Amino acid sequence: MSHYPLKRNIYADDVEREPTRAGFGRGLKVAGEIDENVVALCADLTDSTQMSKFKEAFPDRFVEIGVAEQNLVTVASGMARAGKVPFTSSYAAFSPGRNWEQIRTTICLNDQPVKIIGSHAGVSVGPDGATHQMLEDIALMRVLPNMTVVAPGDSVEAEKATIAIAKNGKPSYLRLAREKTPIFSTDDSPFEIGKAYVLREGGDVSLLGTGTMTYQLLVAAKILEEQGIKAEVVHVPTIKPLDDRTILASVQKTGRVVTAEEAQFAAGFGGGIAELLSEKLPTPLLRIGVHDRFGESGSPDELLELFGLTGDKMAKDIKHFVDTTPQYHR
Amino acid sequence: MKMQPTIIELEHKAYALREDLITMLEHAGSGHSAGPLGLAELVTTLYFDIMKYDSKNPEWNERDFFFLSNGHCVPIQYVAMAHAGFFERNELKTLRKLGSRLQGHPERTKLPGLENTSGPLGSGLSQAAGVAYTLQYLDKNSRRFVYAITGDGELNEGNIWEAAMFAGKYKLSQLIVFIDRNNIQIDGPTDEVMPLEDLHGKWEAFGWHVQEIDGHNVESIRDAASMARAITTKPSVIIAHTIPGKGVDFMEYDYRWHGKPPSSDEAKDALHKLRTLDGKITGEHE
Numbered sequence: 001m002s003h004y005p006l007k008r009n010i011y012a013d014d015v016e017r018e019p020t021r022a023g024f025g026r027g028l029k030v031a032g033e034i035d036e037n038v039v040a041l042c043a044d045l046t047d048s049t050q051m052s053k054f055k056e057a058f059p060d061r062f063v064e065i066g067v068a069e070q071n072l073v074t075v076a077s078g079m080a081r082a083g084k085v086p087f088t089s090s091y092a093a094f095s096p097g098r099n100w101e102q103i104r105t106t107i108c109l110n111d112q113p114v115k116i117i118g119s120h121a122g123v124s125v126g127p128d129g130a131t132h133q134m135l136e137d138i139a140l141m142r143v144l145p146n147m148t149v150v151a152p153g154d155s156v157e158a159e160k161a162t163i164a165i166a167k168n169g170k171p172s173y174l175r176l177a178r179e180k181t182p183i184f185s186t187d188d189s190p191f192e193i194g195k196a197y198v199l200r201e202g203g204d205v206s207l208l209g210t211g212t213m214t215y216q217l218l219v220a221a222k223i224l225e226e227q228g229i230k231a232e233v234v235h236v237p238t239i240k241p242l243d244d245r246t247i248l249a250s251v252q253k254t255g256r257v258v259t260a261e262e263a264q265f266a267a268g269f270g271g272g273i274a275e276l277l278s279e280k281l282p283t284p285l286l287r288i289g290v291h292d293r294f295g296e297s298g299s300p301d302e303l304l305e306l307f308g309l310t311g312d313k314m315a316k317d318i319k320h321f322v323d324t325t326p327q328y329h330r
Numbered sequence: 331m332k333m334q335p336t337i338i339e340l341e342h343k344a345y346a347l348r349e350d351l352i353t354m355l356e357h358a359g360s361g362h363s364a365g366p367l368g369l370a371e372l373v374t375t376l377y378f379d380i381m382k383y384d385s386k387n388p389e390w391n392e393r394d395f396f397f398l399s400n401g402h403c404v405p406i407q408y409v410a411m412a413h414a415g416f417f418e419r420n421e422l423k424t425l426r427k428l429g430s431r432l433q434g435h436p437e438r439t440k441l442p443g444l445e446n447t448s449g450p451l452g453s454g455l456s457q458a459a460g461v462a463y464t465l466q467y468l469d470k471n472s473r474r475f476v477y478a479i480t481g482d483g484e485l486n487e488g489n490i491w492e493a494a495m496f497a498g499k500y501k502l503s504q505l506i507v508f509i510d511r512n513n514i515q516i517d518g519p520t521d522e523v524m525p526l527e528d529l530h531g532k533w534e535a536f537g538w539h540v541q542e543i544d545g546h547n548v549e550s551i552r553d554a555a556s557m558a559r560a561i562t563t564k565p566s567v568i569i570a571h572t573i574p575g576k577g578v579d580f581m582e583y584d585y586r587w588h589g590k591p592p593s594s595d596e597a598k599d600a601l602h603k604l605r606t607l608d609g610k611i612t613g614e615h616e
Contacts, residue, residue, distance in 0.1 A: 039468065063463065071492035074453045078460020081395075081438075081445055084468065086460075102453050102489070110447035111439050 004197045004235075010184045010215070011222055017180035020212065021119050023155030024176055025050030027162025028087055032058050038085045038166055041065050043072045048178075049089035049119040069095040073102050073114060080112035085166055092118030092134035092175065100140055107171045108146045115165055116141070120178040121151075122211075122262035123290065123307055124300040133295035133303075138210075139267035141173040142240050148193060149240040151175040151211035151261075151269075154183040157237060160191040168193055177262070179300045181212040196243035198250065202230035205256040205322050208247065210236045210269045213260040213288075219311025220318055227315075229322055239269050244276060251283050255327035258286045258318050262309055265289035283328045286321040288314055335378055340548040343413070344374040348577050348604050350409045350422060356597035358405075358426040361434065364574035364587040365481065366406035368512045368545070372570055375551040376477055377410040385415035388443040394474055395445050395461050399454025400481035400510065401435040402589075408432050416443040452487025455480055455507060459497045462505035462565070475559060478507045483515025486524045491536070497565040498537025505565040506558040510545065512574040514585040533567045545570030577604050 009015060032038045032054055040054045041063045055062040065072045069090055076086035088095065096103055096116055107114045121134045141149045148170050152158035158176060165172040190197065199214070200221055209217040214235040221231040234250050236243065251257050257277065259270040270287030277283050290307055304310050308317060335343070348370050355361050376396060383393040398407055405425060412419045417431070424430035431441040435449030445461075448454045458478035465471050484490065497505055509529070517523045526532075533540045539561045543550040551570070558566035574588070575581030578600040581592075592600055 061468065065496065066492075068492035068496070070453070070489040071456050071496055074456030074489065074493070075460035075463065075496060077446070077453075078397075078457035078462075079464050079468075080460075081457065082461045082464035082469070084464055101450055105447055105450050106453050106457060109437065109439075 004190060004199055005186045005188050006199060007184055007186050010182060010218065015182040017182050018155040019177055019180050020152050020155050020158040021050045021176040021178065023152065023158030024117060024162050024174065025053045027159035028054045029057050030159070031163050031166035032061065034163070035085060035166060037083060038087065039063065039079060041072055041076050041086055041088045043067055043069050043090040043095065045090055049117060051089050069099045070102050073099050073116065074106050076114045077106035077110060077112050080114050085113055085115070087115040087117060089117040089119060091132060092121040092137045093132050096137055096140050096173065097134055104144055108144045111146050112171065113169050114171055116173045117176065118173060119176040121175045122177055123295040123303040124177055124179045124262060126179070126300040126303060127297050129297040130294040135264045135290050135295065137175060138239055138261065138263045138269055139271065142267070142272060146171050147240060148172040148238070149175070150193065150238050152237050153209070153212060153214040153235055154181060154185055156183055156185045156187065157189070157191055161237065164191065164193050175211060177212055182215045184215050184218060191237065194238050194241050194243055196234050196236040196238070196246040198232060198246070199235050200231070200233040202232040203254055204230045204327070205232070205258060205318065206250040206254045207231050207233045207258045207260065207318065208236050208273060209233065209260045210239055211262055213262055213309060216309060216311045216314055217260050220314040223311065223315035224318060227319060229319065231318065236269070239272060242272060242276060244280070247273070247276065248281050251277065251281055252329050255283060255329045256322060256325055257283050258288060258321065260288040260309070260314065263289055265291060284325040286317065288317065337549050340374055340379060343378055344370040344548065345577065345604055347374055347406060347409045347413065349601060350412070350419065351405055352578070352592060352597050352600045352604065354405060354409065354422045354425050355591035356594060357423050358591060360426055361405055361591045362402045362589055363591055364514065364581055364584070365400065365403040365510065365512065367578060367581065368572040368574045368576045369403055369406045369479065369510055370576065371546045371548050372479065372508055372510070372551060372572070373406045373410045375548045377414050379552055380555045381477060385411070385443065388416065392474060395458065395476040397446050397454045397458040397476070397478040398436060399448060399458070399478055400451060400484050401448030401454070403479070403481070403510070404436040407436070411443055451481065451484040452489035454478055455490055456493040456496070458507070459493050459502055459505055462497065462502040463500055465504050466502060467500070472504065475504050475506060478505070480507060480509055482509055482511045482513065482520050482526060483523065485509070485526055494533065494536040494538070501537070501563055502565045503562045506555060507565070507567045509567060509569045510572055511569050512572045514574045514588060516585070516588050518585055529569060537564060539564040539566045540569065541566070542569045542571065545572035546576060579603060
């Protein structure tokens with residue numbers, strides 16, 4: 001297990017919080033400093049997707065596209081053909097929600113290093129309601145050949161992930177959240193595309209989290225420990241390509257698996273883990289996330305509660321799963 | 331430096347491309363006939379007169395860009411590329427076959443010299459605009475031009491008008507677009523399926539410099555491109571009126587030839603018509 005330093009006091013009430021999109025905003029500026037070919041395109045949401053930092057630093061390399069998500073990604077495809085590394089941003093509900101075919105043909109099949117930044121993903125968008133709560137983006141992006149899919153766990157990791165995808169030379173999707181979420185990683189925590197990280201060791205069950213749900217799994221693991229269940233928490237920021245080796249090693253050890261994501265788990269992260277396990281290492285599985293329904297208006301906290309996406313609720317569900325499910329690979 | 335071809339040479343070249351096109355489509359057993367035939371003069375003039383490129387060095391960093399937005403018409407581009415030396419003419423026989431670099435719709439990663447991957451309609455214009463923006467504002471290179479061809483049925487797509495607004499806003503003057511105005515699409519005449527007129531007025535309203543030409547007159551095509559390059563304040567669109575199936579009388583104007591190749595007998599008949607200019611001269615190579 002590689003060492004993964006966690007921030008101190010992450011379980012305290014005053015844990016530091018910041019939206020992952022803020023980390024993206026910082027990271028994009030750094031990526032722009034590193035590589036002058038990095039350019040940014042936005043569909044009329046520059047401030048809320050946090051492209052404004054890049055725009056201030058490099059006004060000549062920022063392109064306003066207007067409310068036109070199909071044009072957003074196809075203009076970016078052309079700019080990539082001309083040697084640029086284009087970052088495109090909108091809300092995930094619109095990009096990749098509306099322009100999936102353009103992403104498929106002109107970016108993935110065409111193999112151009114365009115970066116799709118989907119902000120405001122998940123139910124935690126809150127009062128805007130189901131239209132703006134993107135839950136199907138992981139599924140949409142995960143099935144595309146050539147595409148890399150990253151859902152950072154917190155803002156610190158989002159910054160690192162942004163800098164990393166600027167350099168990978170491939171089509172990439174970065175999934176971001178609107179709301180402030182707890183920061184559990186540190187500047188020294190590792191991030192590499194395609195790598196999963198064991199944040200907490202245990203032998204009774206593997207808790208695989210992606211995006212900001214990893215923090216909730218850490219909270220759940222702490223609660224479960226008090227109940228005598230030793231959970232291993234594995235953070236999986238890269239959904240495609242999956243770090244099969246790290247995931248399978250943990251599951252081999254624990255014999256029970258839980259996945260958590262703020263998205264439809266069908267064909268999503270949980271779907272991907274189910275595919276992996278059913279072929280390589282069949283293991284009892286509990287998938288936490290949204291299942292075959294849309295979100296609705298409400299406060300972010302109310303909605304996370306409603307969908308069972310808080311550490312407290314997860315701990316209850318995981319306890320029941322562990323108590324009623326045989327442990328495999330023993 | 332290559333010699334500027336004469337008008338007669340370009341006209342003959344266009345018919346030579348048509349012959350190879352018919353043969354390759356018959357061999358492929360599927361594909362589109364009418365659109366590519368109608369584009370022969372446009373593609374010929376682009377590849378053998380207007381554009382600068384190096385077929386032995388397709389990534390040459392001073393080349394002009396060419397984006398075929400209506401990817402289903404790629405057979406005529408493949409033929410032009412073969413004649414221009416990007417690959418051997420012999421390879422045209424592999425069109426649409428397993429393992430071929432000549433995919434049914436163009437794939438950039440498979441064939442050097444292609445600038446984009448297209449087929450689903452409406453996206454090529456945006457890609458061309460992305461390159462034009464890069465040249466004009468980021469690289470500040472005014473020597474290179476970006477040429478694109480779109481279909482007319484393709485103009486039903488919203489993505490096209492998003493690109494039209496974008497190019498108009500940024501006055502992408504190195505972007506030169508030809509619309510293949512052949513008046514047919516799969517379900518019938520364009521004006522029955524989804525009327526496009528006033529097409530000229532629409533593009534003007536989006537901030538473009540608009541020209542209308544006979545798309546089978548190579549001199550008009552050449553002159554319109556020169557005029558478009560001289561316009562430095564707007565993107566340019568050239569509405570090229572063409573005859574679908576041009577050169578093969580039983581395919582001309584008939585929308586049913588949009589999406590099918592000729593049979594063996596039909597191909598023989600078509601080649602005869604092309605080689606004899608529809609019976610007006612005696613064919614030399616039959």
